[in-house]
Amino acid sequence: MSSQPPDPDPATATRRDRGLRADARRNRERVLRTAQRLFATEGLGVSLDEIARRAGVGPGTVHRHFPAKEELYLAVAIDMLEGLIAEAETLAATGDPEAVFTLLARMVAAGAENEAVKSALAAAEFDLRTAAPDVAADLTRHVADLLDRAHAAGTVRDDVTADEVMALVAGAFAAIRHAGAETDQGRSARIAQLILDGLRPR
Incomplete structure (x- = not known):
């Protein structure tokens, strides 16, 4: 598996996607959702043609958007992060001091659901923080903002940092994988709850 996707700049890919016709964008979204579900339930061996069939589009549609499977893996992973960012923005608007726990639990669940994709990217020497630095940084910023709110409300330990929280999320992925609970x-x-409970004030 190649360690370099045909289009290694997700920002370029995003700009290209925004220029698609509405029906083409819908087809791409349908392919992404279908691929994410199939990768999680059936593994990475599912073919692009099978993804097309399940998504209700022609094989050419999938191959046009994702000429290589690595591109689809990366798109699924970035789409997951963008979904988490959208959730973080919704949670931020609620003013809930517990929102950071809600977001972190969702991050762990999403990571577990996409473990196969993340493993494939790691095997291909992709790091999302490098491949999609703006998206990864945006998610971390939202976590930090919600953590600040929780600190102010006293719902989280006052000595925990955003970097430590992100490390705990990564640790939760490893624990779930070790338990075979993906x-x-x-x-x-x-x-995830056992790990996140460690963030509560003593």
Whole structure:
């Protein structure tokens, strides 16, 4: 598997996607959602043609948007991060001091659901923080903002930093993988809760 995607700049890809016709954007979104679901439930071996069939589009549509499977892996991962950013923005608008826990739990769940994709990117020597630095930084900034709110409200330990929180999320992924709970939402949520409870004030 190549370590370089045909278009390594996600920002360029995003600008290109925004220039698509409305129907082409909808087809791309349908392919992304279908690919994410199939990768999570059936593994990475599912073919682009099968993804096209399940998405209800022609094979040419998938191959036009994602000429290589690595591009689809990367797009699925970036789409996941962008979805989390949207959730973070919604949570920020609520003013809830517990919102950081809601977001972190969702981050862990999304990471567990996309573990196969993340592993494939790692095997291909992709790091999302390098491949999509703006998106990754935006998510970290939202986590930091919600953490600041939680600090002010006293709902989280006053000595914990955003970097430590992000490290705990990564640790939760590893714990879920170690327990073989990637496809068991109940078990993965319990593991995440045990880890996140460590952020509560003593």
